[in-house]
Amino acid sequence: MLILGLILLLLGFLLKISILWTIGIVLLVVGAVLFLLGSTGRAIGGRRHWY
Structure with a gap:
């Protein structure tokens, strides 16, 4: 999710598309x-690890 967010952020900035920037x-x-x-070990949504 972090990588996808970074990619969309860069694409939105380079292509001047504000919706990609926001997403x-x-x-x-x-x-x-x-x-x-x-990373603190808390279970989120019933799962201990998110991949």
Whole structure:
């Protein structure tokens, strides 16, 4: 999710498409939150690890 967010963020910036920029930021934030919660060992949605 982090990588997809970064790719969409870069594409939105380079191609000047604002919706890609917005979706990229949202995916980066959600991916970072899931990564942080997963790295602390908390189960998210019934799963201990998100791949």
